[in-house]
Amino acid sequence: IRRALNGSVPLIGFAGSPYTLACYMVEGGASNDYRRIKRMLYERPDLLHRILTVTAQAVTAYLNAQIEAGAQAVMIFDSWGGSLSAAAYQEFSLAYMERIVAGLTKEKAGERIPSIVFTKGGGLWLEQIARIGSDAIGLDWTIDIGEARRRVGDRVALQGNLDPGVLFAPPETIAAEARGVLTSYGAGGTGHVFNLGHGISQFTPPESVAALVDAVHMMSRVKAGNDA
Structure with missing residues (x-):
């Protein structure tokens, strides 16, 4: 990432993750119990998957537009993914961030455009996150960064x-x-x-x-x- 930014002050693009955006759509704002989104997840997973598919396409286009406008790195911010069970996180959050990473512009004007994925409360799933193709993982403060480094090795950079x-x-x-x-x-x-x-x-x-x-x-x- 440092090499890609060439020592300049970085311009970092940003977007919410599909699951986090879906939470705000369904809940209508912040939530303490995620009741509405989790009810949809378990009662109508087909509907939630449809929302996430459309949202992932929009986020990919949005981040690529930021890259085209000059962003030197981009970050996907998954504020609410950590509220999910392990299985639900893989299916409803991580899988859609992986789709976005796969669809991002990787290079512009001969320069690498790094991508960063952050899930608040995602420390349990670092190994899985490291496999989706992003260049870096953002860490919240609840995990020791040395432990995170030992777990992911040199597969990705760490932010936090x-x-x-x-x-x-x-x-x-x-x-x-x-x-x-x-x-x-x-x-x-x-x-x-x-x-x-x-x-x-x-x-x-x-x-x-x-x-x-x-x-x-x-x-x-x-x-x-x-x-x-």
Whole structure:
């Protein structure tokens, strides 16, 4: 991913996963129990599969349009897939993200366009996610990134996975927590894109974000020097 972005500030395309988008369609908004979407899943799986098929086609076209407009990498964000059972996740979420990845533009103007797949709560299924053809897996904060690296090896890069709540702490705590993520990932290789483990809160102080960026840049320079 780093090579594909050529050291520039990346422009990353974004879309929700078919299952997450279907949740919002069926539930009508956020949900605590996913009652409506799960009722459809078990009572009318044919109907849900139809919704997911159409949505996957739309998401593929949408991400490819972003690539055509200049996106240097694209990410599929599966916020609600982690609420599913293991079998249902494979059938109703992961399978449709795999379709999208297969249909993405992989190269533009001679440059590789990496794809990232993120499922909140998807740590149980990292091996399966790593097999769908994306270049990277986004991790939420509930899994140790070192463990994730051991499980997927060099099949994919890893993105993540600082708890966004850390950004409400003092700068020294933010730096310490960021160091913990980098230390857990370990030395060697360039397959880690540091990021939060989910979306940032709108209440996050901007100066906390600046403190995190500065800390990661500093520690990454030190790590690069030690690896050289």
